[in-house]
Amino acid sequence: MKYSLLLEIAQKLMLARLKQTLVAAVGVTFSITMFVALLGFMNGLNLMLDGLVLNRTPHIRFYNEIKPNPNQPIDGSDTYKSYHNIIRSIKPNNVRKSIYNSAAMIETLQNDERVLGVAPKVSTQVFYNIGNIDITGSINGIDVDAENALFTFDDYVTVGNTGDLKNTNNSIILGKGAADRMLAQIGDVIQATTAQGNSVQLKVVGYYQSGLGELDNVQSYTSLETAQKILGEPSSFITDIQVKLKALELAPSMASDYGDLFEIKADDIQTVNAQFETGTEIRNLISYAVGITLLIVSGFGIYNILNMMIYEKMDTIAILKATGFSGRDVNIIFILIALIIGIVGGAVGLILGYLAGLGIDHLPFETEALPTITTFPVDFNPRYYIIGGVFSLLTTYMAGYFPAKKASSVDPVEIIRGK
Amino acid sequence: MKERLVLEAQKINKYFFNPVETQVLKDITFTINRGEFVSVMGKSGCGKSTLLYILSTMDTSYQGRLLIDDSPVTGKSSSFLSRIRNEKIGFVFQFHYLLAEFSVLENVMIPGLKLGKIGRKELEYKAMEKLRIFGMEDHALKKANQLSGGQKQRVAIARALINDPLIIMGDEPSGNLDKKNSDIVFEIFKELASTFNQTLLIVTHDPEFAAGTDRIIEMEDGRIISQ
Numbered sequence A: 001m002k003y004s005l006l007l008e009i010a011q012k013l014m015l016a017r018l019k020q021t022l023v024a025a026v027g028v029t030f031s032i033t034m035f036v037a038l039l040g041f042m043n044g045l046n047l048m049l050d051g052l053v054l055n056r057t058p059h060i061r062f063y064n065e066i067k068p069n070p071n072q073p074i075d076g077s078d079t080y081k082s083y084h085n086i087i088r089s090i091k092p093n094n095v096r097k098s099i100y101n102s103a104a105m106i107e108t109l110q111n112d113e114r115v116l117g118v119a120p121k122v123s124t125q126v127f128y129n130i131g132n133i134d135i136t137g138s139i140n141g142i143d144v145d146a147e148n149a150l151f152t153f154d155d156y157v158t159v160g161n162t163g164d165l166k167n168t169n170n171s172i173i174l175g176k177g178a179a180d181r182m183l184a185q186i187g188d189v190i191q192a193t194t195a196q197g198n199s200v201q202l203k204v205v206g207y208y209q210s211g212l213g214e215l216d217n218v219q220s221y222t223s224l225e226t227a228q229k230i231l232g233e234p235s236s237f238i239t240d241i242q243v244k245l246k247a248l249e250l251a252p253s254m255a256s257d258y259g260d261l262f263e264i265k266a267d268d269i270q271t272v273n274a275q276f277e278t279g280t281e282i283r284n285l286i287s288y289a290v291g292i293t294l295l296i297v298s299g300f301g302i303y304n305i306l307n308m309m310i311y312e313k314m315d316t317i318a319i320l321k322a323t324g325f326s327g328r329d330v331n332i333i334f335i336l337i338a339l340i341i342g343i344v345g346g347a348v349g350l351i352l353g354y355l356a357g358l359g360i361d362h363l364p365f366e367t368e369a370l371p372t373i374t375t376f377p378v379d380f381n382p383r384y385y386i387i388g389g390v391f392s393l394l395t396t397y398m399a400g401y402f403p404a405k406k407a408s409s410v411d412p413v414e415i416i417r418g419k
Numbered sequence B: 001m002k003e004r005l006v007l008e009a010q011k012i013n014k015y016f017f018n019p020v021e022t023q024v025l026k027d028i029t030f031t032i033n034r035g036e037f038v039s040v041m042g043k044s045g046c047g048k049s050t051l052l053y054i055l056s057t058m059d060t061s062y063q064g065r066l067l068i069d070d071s072p073v074t075g076k077s078s079s080f081l082s083r084i085r086n087e088k089i090g091f092v093f094q095f096h097y098l099l100a101e102f103s104v105l106e107n108v109m110i111p112g113l114k115l116g117k118i119g120r121k122e123l124e125y126k127a128m129e130k131l132r133i134f135g136m137e138d139h140a141l142k143k144a145n146q147l148s149g150g151q152k153q154r155v156a157i158a159r160a161l162i163n164d165p166l167i168i169m170g171d172e173p174s175g176n177l178d179k180k181n182s183d184i185v186f187e188i189f190k191e192l193a194s195t196f197n198q199t200l201l202i203v204t205h206d207p208e209f210a211a212g213t214d215r216i217i218e219m220e221d222g223r224i225i226s227q
């Protein structure tokens, strides 16, 4: 009963100043719309850019690193053990690129329940022979099914079918950039030479386009078997084991554990892609900062309008107080006005923000570099709507707080006498 | 049986400190009984309004003691005083103070809604009754600022009556009206006193009006010189 009366009075005061009230509400609406649309758009882009790299990056990659042996013979000598031994120009000894006992490792990893999947790979440097000219490239022999399942490989094969890699002998999916240089059409046969000097003929069955130009100029894909055959190696020959985990966060600790266990180099995704995390965080920070600035500005709008209303409605406040409304009642009335502006303006803003998001989501966005994207990416995460809603209430409450306090302390005698 | 006092002022003193310290009220002591119709007269600037603001509990910076309905109100919390004003005091100002955003009927009802003792329907009926007393029932749905000065003052009196207050205080309620309208307002107060036995304390300049009341309190320079 009591609050409904105060609410009624608040409504009447707002209706009496409908224009200003609407302006204040539109301010909130605008800032919430921008906030939600901006964050959705920003984060959509973030997710897309992260996905571009992170989706295709194994959480842990095992491989043999080529580096000098840390145990040099001089360290084993009794005579010089306690000396500082400085040896220059150490060369790595003949490490095998292939991972020793890879089948057992893969089995161990597959039995770990934290692991989502394992994809073995053979990577090797080659020269693509175009007439007299050789251009460098690299060929990845992959397990097509595992690669599709874990790294959405087929998303990036823009022409052709990944299945052909398995079904056609000596087939290759060329990087788009490399294919353009070689003028290689689908169905053409290209020639490549390995570092060991083996020459092979490969049939082009597709183009691969990742969106990262540097990659597309050199990278090509064959099946595991084809790669092993090119190198003249047996089917146990594997150079990389790529692991995707169920939880990304486990990568660093698991990488170091398994690295020690297998006595092999293990890179985790966080270490390799630290700069992406930072970029995402900074972009997020900027969008939040812009959004919250907008909200605070609209808060000042509400503050102004309430202040003006209080000056205009001094008489009303004096009468209310003279007829038995307490300072607290008057305070509640003005807080209610601020909150109503915030709730209505904020709710409309959330709806408009959602619609703006839908609009952006339908804008065509086609670029050579990003073959899988056709429209601008927007993230409709409810989190932004919740943050936007909470912030609109918070800022309007803050904006109403001081004017309401001022109104509640109006001395009716002063107003009545002032006439 | 001794009649209960509606209002009792004991040695009320009031100072203003701005621009210089001046004493505006000096040892004001008097009582008002139930059903009494009292007028306050005195030259302009002698402190009548100041006294009325204190008696109506709106002004709390004074020395002395004030009792309303036999219970002390001096030094009580502001929310307690709001309640007293709402329930026991009806105030009529010199200028017609109505809420411009509300209809005439709503203006009359608001103090009643605030008190919350009776439901809205019943209160609406009661407010119409009060308006009818003053011949204002036809204007009930108009906005307050669509009325003439005299009409506004009648509505203000109806509003003062809505919670059946212990006492109605008026600060020159006809001071801003023409002769005809101020006569109407006087008639209303007289009728309230005689027909409804309403306790009234009215500040006035008009000797003719004062002559028609039960008792005249005369003030000069912040003192009561006769009552």
Ligand SMILES: Nc1ncnc2c1ncn2[C@@H]1O[C@H](COP(=O)(O)OP(=O)(O)O)[C@@H](O)[C@H]1O
Pocket (backbone or CB within 6 Å): A417, B016, B017, B018, B019, B024, B042, B043, B044, B045, B046, B047, B048, B049, B050, B051
């Ligand atoms: N806020 C104030 N500050 C200082 N002096 C005041 C103030 N209000 C009123 N006064 C002075 O107090 C005296 C009494 O004023 P008031 O009660 O309004 O007189 P009345 O109503 O009898 O005409 C006057 O001299 C007036 O100038």
Ligand SMILES: [Mg+2]
Pocket (backbone or CB within 6 Å): B048, B049, B050
């Ligand atoms: Mg006066």
